[in-house]
Amino acid sequence: MKSALFTGAAVTLGLLMASVGSAQASSIHQPTTQARQHGITLAGGGYMGWTNTKTSSTAATPAVLAPAATVEGIDVASYQGNVDWAGQWNAGKRFAYTKATEGNYYTNPYFAQQYNGSYNVGMIRGAYHFATPNDSSGANQATYFLAHGGGWSKDGKTLPGALDIEYNPYGATCYGLSAASMVSWIRDFANTYKATTGRDVPIYTNLDWWSRCTGNSSAFNSTNPLWVAKYASSPGTLPGGWPFHTIWQYSSTPIDQDRFNGDYSRLQALANG
Template identity: 30%
Template sequence: MAYANKIYSVVRTKLILLIFLFAYSIFFGQNVHGIDVSHWQGNINWSNVASDGQIYAWAKASEGMTYQDPQFADNMLNGIDAGIIMGAYHFARPDNNLAIQDAENFLNTAGAYIGAGFLPPVLDLENPYSGGQSIDLLSLFSSGELSSWVMEWSNTVESQTGIAPIIYVNGNYANYLNTSVNIYGLWFAQPDETLIPPVNIGVWNDWLFKQYSWWGEVSGIVGDVDLNIFNGGMMEFNELIGVNTTDISSDPNELRVKIFPNPVQNEVQLHGLPQEVSQIFISDLKGKIQIFQVEGNKIDVSKLSRGFYIIDVLMNNQHFQISRFQKM
């Protein structure tokens, strides 16, 4: 009987695990993981972050109407160079600034990193600190007042960039704001250390990202870091960041091509290009071809506008994506 009970217990445990994994796969598909960072994480080895399976990262750009995170530029450039999809967030200070003042500081700091190929910009709405004391915005503003501030910031950023921002809040704020804000996507803070979809998301009907941990461990970062998961697979994620990858495949066993330099100003060089490559294409992140070249491993990109581009090649009648590069 004891042996039978033991077998039953093992089978039951495995069934529970299988049910959990099945539900997990439905909820999260391809598991698009990422992090968010600020100067508190110090110098980050972004190559190690990428090797640890992190696909995207938000970096703090600004706070209030004057503060700019001293690590922002390095985080963005080094993250991009490591192949991480980067984005910028702004820490809201409605306690002492107008929304448009906060928005202008954010746009002046992060404007170059808003657009196709980047994560949407984010308004981080949570209790700020002043003099070591937490400021409860919910006691300073009515729901309508705080919602209006959020909407003015978001509308300003969207009108200036053409990209709708995302709003980061926890359950308290999600339930305090009014429904006007739910036209913008939700990044929900629920650090329960699980990948289960969030609950109690207030005036939102759905969510885009869940911040599920404040104490994560990621290679390349000393100390704790916030962990996030996207509500969808890679196809939906690429749609969110405005990247069209239709008809482009990538087989790491086929190509070992390196791009140099990256970022680039005038000429990009492809090292290790197979002889079977018959055509080279450079496309913008919406899939529109900007440069077409039949041969050679050096490409003049001096006339391209600033931004991000994808290099893919035709080899044996099949397209292969090589990499993404930044034109300065």
């Protein structure tokens, strides 16, 4: 995900620790600098969990497997290039999300290999969109996403497209939007996606960003599945009053690691709608 430019002394260390951990608290104040440290130098470079990866040896500690029924998966973007899908399958991964688009200006050049490759090896797969709410409307970006790999089909192997909404690696943390405007933007995206596919888009976010930028809105917690980012031994406090998470991104080592909150039959049910 992205790092953000926080201004003023009002941002407390405790709030920073709630989302990214104390090991990163000193670097999170410089989003543009941190984005470059993560290899994000051009528009289109945002990816899930980017604030937690690659700059610190303590950034990601793999979590212990939970005793409840879960399914392991990964998420990928252009940074992973051509993925060894057979290797990921043999490592126990059964689902994958691939970055398809960002804003209304970028498509992942490795999308076909990643999206189709995961499907061909037997995984349940989905696409995600990296939101840049300052660039265009939610409806515009949802339409762009749908036109470039973000669609859904009821084939039992395709998950609904996901909205990655988080820290802005290119500027102001909340993209210059008020909390009310951000909620409206997300609703615009979600409604446009559902009008075309019939599916409620899963929302990927984290407690800190969601609290800052939506006022910890509860507007989506009864409709849109939560994909929570928390690099720790448990998902912790969930944002927005969601009663449970659907997917948990818990590590970036050696690739972004995700865990579906349920058994394989429930993952299939999410794919089938």
